[in-house]
Amino acid sequence: MKTLWKLDYSQVKSGLNSGEFTPTELAESLWERIESVDPKIQAFLSYEKEFVLKAASESTERRKNGKPLSEFDGIPIGIKDNICVANMLTTCASRILENYRSPFNATVVERLLEKGFVLFPRTNMDEFAMGSSTENSAYQVTTNPFDTTRIPGGSSGGSAAAVAASMVPVALGSDTGGSIRQPASLCGIYGLKPTYGTVSRYGLVAYASSLDQIGPLSKDLQGVVDVYSVISGKDPRDASSRNISSYDPSKQQSLKIQGLKLGVMKMSSEISPEVAKAYSEVLEKLKAEGAELIELDFSKLGSAIPIYYIIATAECSSNLSRFDGIRFGSRKDLAGKLEDLYVASRSEGFGPEVKRRILLGTFSLSAGYYDAYYGRAQKARVLIRKEYEGYFSKVDLVLQPTSPTTAFKIGEKTSDPIQMYKADILTTSVNLAGVPAISLPVGKDSQGLPIGLQVTGPELGEGKIFSFVQALSSRIDPKVDLPDTIR
Amino acid sequence: MNLNEESLKKIADLAKLRIRSEEVGPFLQDFNKILNYVDTIKELDVSSITEDDLYPNSGNSVRHDKIEYGLTRQEIESFAPNFQNGYFVVPKVIET
Numbered sequence: 001m002k003t004l005w006k007l008d009y010s011q012v013k014s015g016l017n018s019g020e021f022t023p024t025e026l027a028e029s030l031w032e033r034i035e036s037v038d039p040k041i042q043a044f045l046s047y048e049k050e051f052v053l054k055a056a057s058e059s060t061e062r063r064k065n066g067k068p069l070s071e072f073d074g075i076p077i078g079i080k081d082n083i084c085v086a087n088m089l090t091t092c093a094s095r096i097l098e099n100y101r102s103p104f105n106a107t108v109v110e111r112l113l114e115k116g117f118v119l120f121p122r123t124n125m126d127e128f129a130m131g132s133s134t135e136n137s138a139y140q141v142t143t144n145p146f147d148t149t150r151i152p153g154g155s156s157g158g159s160a161a162a163v164a165a166s167m168v169p170v171a172l173g174s175d176t177g178g179s180i181r182q183p184a185s186l187c188g189i190y191g192l193k194p195t196y197g198t199v200s201r202y203g204l205v206a207y208a209s210s211l212d213q214i215g216p217l218s219k220d221l222q223g224v225v226d227v228y229s230v231i232s233g234k235d236p237r238d239a240s241s242r243n244i245s246s247y248d249p250s251k252q253q254s255l256k257i258q259g260l261k262l263g264v265m266k267m268s269s270e271i272s273p274e275v276a277k278a279y280s281e282v283l284e285k286l287k288a289e290g291a292e293l294i295e296l297d298f299s300k301l302g303s304a305i306p307i308y309y310i311i312a313t314a315e316c317s318s319n320l321s322r323f324d325g326i327r328f329g330s331r332k333d334l335a336g337k338l339e340d341l342y343v344a345s346r347s348e349g350f351g352p353e354v355k356r357r358i359l360l361g362t363f364s365l366s367a368g369y370y371d372a373y374y375g376r377a378q379k380a381r382v383l384i385r386k387e388y389e390g391y392f393s394k395v396d397l398v399l400q401p402t403s404p405t406t407a408f409k410i411g412e413k414t415s416d417p418i419q420m421y422k423a424d425i426l427t428t429s430v431n432l433a434g435v436p437a438i439s440l441p442v443g444k445d446s447q448g449l450p451i452g453l454q455v456t457g458p459e460l461g462e463g464k465i466f467s468f469v470q471a472l473s474s475r476i477d478p479k480v481d482l483p484d485t486i487r
Numbered sequence: 488m489n490l491n492e493e494s495l496k497k498i499a500d501l502a503k504l505r506i507r508s509e510e511v512g513p514f515l516q517d518f519n520k521i522l523n524y525v526d527t528i529k530e531l532d533v534s535s536i537t538e539d540d541l542y543p544n545s546g547n548s549v550r551h552d553k554i555e556y557g558l559t560r561q562e563i564e565s566f567a568p569n570f571q572n573g574y575f576v577v578p579k580v581i582e583t
Binding site for chain 1: 490495498499501502503504505506514517518520521522524525526527528529531533536540541549550558562563565566567568569575577578580
């Protein structure tokens with residue numbers, strides 16, 4: 001029983017349902033794993049062991065009495081620190097929320113609890129989800145389990161590293177411009193950014209509301225599909241939630257690679273040679289199986305990052321205005337004026353990247369600049385959406401590398417914000433268009449670092465993506481083994 | 488475009504953020520780099536985009552106007568930095 005932590009999501013699920021082990025045995029094994037490797041990885045921000053073991057023991061009791069809440073009862077799941085869990089710390093990896101315990105559950109959390117999932121404490125992230133490396137956390141830098149001198153990607157780097165290092169079988173992240181897919185890619189796991197509006201954002205601390213979407217990260221496809229099926233579906237508490245039912249995996253149809261039309265990209269200098277090679281090898285296999293590869297013109301997506309940064313920062317400056325030191329979060333007590341209290345609380349509570357983005361957003365929304373920046377970016381966003389509509393009139397799915405490079409060194413890009421922003425060059429357009437995309441591992445580079453493939457589908461095309469990934473996974477070996485130092 | 492120190496201070500004021508004098512230089516440098524990068528959207532032709540294009544699937548909904556669960560005073564007190572007798576305490580705002 002000592003090595004239960006090694007199990008992938010599917011093995012965890014079948015082991016619990018067959019009674020091979022109990023939720024408590026599983027949670028204890030994972031906890032031992034966390035205590036042994038997390039000092040190196042630093043994926044978790046808080047350790048509330050009693051909370052976890054109590055939930056696991058309740059699940060064990062339910063299973064013992066033959067009354068599990070669902071087939072998922074007892075499955076451990078890591079929760080990114082920007083998703084509210086009642087009575088647990090929810091800090092968004094920021095000083096301004098360092099003591100904040102949410103009084104309520106996010107809708108996704110409520111849905112997981114209804115099915116009996118065991119919530120593990122909070123995974124590290126870039127502060128308020130702003131970053132591509134998890135170096136912007138106010139508390140700690142998470143490392144990549146494949147090489148602890150490198151970043152795990154971001155902003156859901158804690159969730160990705162926790163799953164990759166077998167500390168939890170599945171975790172939730174949030175994706176605003178690639179924040180689930182890019183770390184999934186750099187950590188050799190699966191990560192889904194669902195269609196905008198299919199997963200409730202109620203209880204997700206907002207960064208950029210029109211782009212944010214919660215999604216799962218897992219070592220296998222099954223974990224992604226199962227968790228998506230639990231968390232998706234209309235939520236009356238989120239006005240942007242779409243009127244759809246939860247995703248039903250039983251209705252998923254199998255898919256033939258033969259005859260499939262796949263949109264592919266021509267390699268550019270921005271893609272590293274090793275990533276390009278792994279990508280080409282996958283395409284060759286698909287071609288050999290009879291898929292039709294159609295080269296698409298992605299040049300219009302080149303403007304996605306500038307559009308993204310204007311829209312995301314404008315929304316962040318508005319969303320983060322609620323952190324004023326008065327109602328919640330940390331407060332700088334001063335004898336001065338109310339205005340001074342706001343300024344002091346915000347200036348000391350937010351880190352440099354968050355301040356930079358608030359300022360850029362405030363600028364693009366300010367009088368005299370609104371039309372030239374925010375207004376124009378909103379229109380330009382439509383161009384991106386229409387571009388994707390054009391792609392999906394020609395092809396079934398779009399295939400690209402997820403990240404232009406494998407994991408880079410800690411500190412390598414921190415001094416140059418533009419270089420850091422470009423880490424998301426292949427993922428941000430998907431958020432602007434609102435369509436779904438998954439990243440799955442397809443190989444590794446000469447240093448043993450994982451390489452991911454991004455599969456993008458049309459709106460509400462999650463089922464198609466899952467069917468394709470399932471078909472593809474049986475033809476390649478998507479597993480990337482951890483180095484001995486972490487194993 | 489490039490932002491100068493005076494405009495940066497004005498924006499910081501609007502955003503309720505303080506930038507210390509030693510931070511101004513590096514901040515301006517980064518900020519202007521980012522601004523020049525995002526300025527590239529000015530080259531895009533957006534003349535064909537109409538208001539109707541902007542919010543295609545917004546489907547925003549409003550809830551019924553009925554009383555629903557809200558936070559209790561005790562819950563608010565549990566996370567408020569300074570909360571007394573049912574009120575958030577702030578520095579004096581009215582001069583007497």
